[in-house]
Amino acid sequence: MRIDVVSIFPEYLAPLDLSLVGKARASGLLDLRVHDLRDSTTDRHRTVDDTPFGGGAGMVMRPDVWGTALDGLLGEETHLLLPTPSGELFTQRTAESLARESHLVVACGRYEGIDARVAEHYRERVRVTEISLGDYVLNGGEVAALVVVEAVARLLPGVVGNPQSLVEESHGAAGLLEYPVYTKPPAWAGLEVPDVLLSGHHARIARWRRDTALERTAARRPDLVAALPVDELDAQDLAL
Ligand code: SAM
Numbered sequence: 001m002r003i004d005v006v007s008i009f010p011e012y013l014a015p016l017d018l019s020l021v022g023k024a025r026a027s028g029l030l031d032l033r034v035h036d037l038r039d040s041t042t043d044r045h046r047t048v049d050d051t052p053f054g055g056g057a058g059m060v061m062r063p064d065v066w067g068t069a070l071d072g073l074l075g076e077e078t079h080l081l082l083p084t085p086s087g088e089l090f091t092q093r094t095a096e097s098l099a100r101e102s103h104l105v106v107a108c109g110r111y112e113g114i115d116a117r118v119a120e121h122y123r124e125r126v127r128v129t130e131i132s133l134g135d136y137v138l139n140g141g142e143v144a145a146l147v148v149v150e151a152v153a154r155l156l157p158g159v160v161g162n163p164q165s166l167v168e169e170s171h172g173a174a175g176l177l178e179y180p181v182y183t184k185p186p187a188w189a190g191l192e193v194p195d196v197l198l199s200g201h202h203a204r205i206a207r208w209r210r211d212t213a214l215e216r217t218a219a220r221r222p223d224l225v226a227a228l229p230v231d232e233l234d235a236q237d238l239a240l
Contacts, residue, residue: 001101003029003071005145006066007108010034012142016149024159032149037108040068041131049111058112066107066118073105079107079127083144085137087130090148092171094131098148099155106148108141113224168209175228177217179209188230207236214240 005013013034016022024030038046049059074080079101088094098104107114122128133144141143154160182193196208214237218225 001099001103002031002033002150003104003106003149003152004033004035005106005108005142005149006035006037006069006073007145008037008110009108009140010036012140013145015146020114020159021153023148024153024156027158029156029158030153032153035069035073035215037065037069040065040072056112060112061109061114063115063117063121066114067121068107070107070118070122074122074126075103076126077101077189078103078105079129080104080122081148082109082114082128082130083107083133083141083148084109084113084130085132085135087132090131090144090151092151094129094171095148095151095155098152103132104148104152106141106145108145108194110140174213175224176213177221177224179216210237211240 005016007013016027016034017034020033021030024033037048041047047062048065049061052058052060070080079098080106081098083106107118119128119130131144131148133147138144154167157163160166166172168174168178170176182197186193186198194208196204199205214225217238
């Protein structure tokens with residue numbers, strides 16, 4: 001997969017050299033390129049913004065500068081992602097769908113955002129999705145780009161060492177939050193690891209994990225429990 005990220009702060013994307021994403025890049029599983037939007041400007045001040053038509057506070061990113069940057073990156077297969085607090089919520093389902101794409105471009109807004117004609121114009125050429133990380137406002141789209149790259153890249157085959165770790169995760173196929181996890185030592189700060197996890201009894205451990213995942217999800221995210229397909233619940237699930 002190839003991902004291009006365009007930003008006025010390319011240094012903000014430096015963490016993408018680290019950890020699993022960094023390794024995926026080094027091994028060629030992920031072709032990730034970060035571009036400076038200011039390289040697409042033509043004036044000596046490398047201006048990317050201007051005052052909003054209609055008045056009001058703040059500055060708006062110019063469509064012509066974004067046009068130059070994006071025209072050089074978009075191909076027929078590109079899915080253009082525009083982070084914005086007014087976009088569709090980015091979820092694990094979005095990440096799973098994007099992980100099946102061959103080329104993503106993430107355009108990081110700043111100031112009051114990107115001139116609305118950019119989304120409108122590119123919708124006629126490629127798939128465009130305006131995505132929101134959640135109901136709050138960040139200073140720029142770079143954090144959203146980091147989130148998208150990390151969530152998508154870990155789903156690419158070969159990026160996470162043991163693919164089984166992707167199966168039982170929160171927001172995975174089971175639709176639940178993950179059960180609590182523990183490691184050594186078995187007792188710490190007066191707190192003991194649940195006996196069942198030390199029993200070596202695989203069926204009982206699996207049942208405990210399922211029960212605690214259900215209880216935790218019900219307590220923290222009742223909306224997820226309500227969305228579970230009833231025909232996928234077993235008798236013991238229903239008894240909880
Ligand atoms: N004036 C915009 C509004 O009220 O919707 C907010 C602009 S925000 C200060 C600047 C940039 O940060 C946006 O263009 C977007 O790229 C990014 N951003 C801010 N909050 C975001 C969120 N919740 N999800 C995704 N991107 C966000």
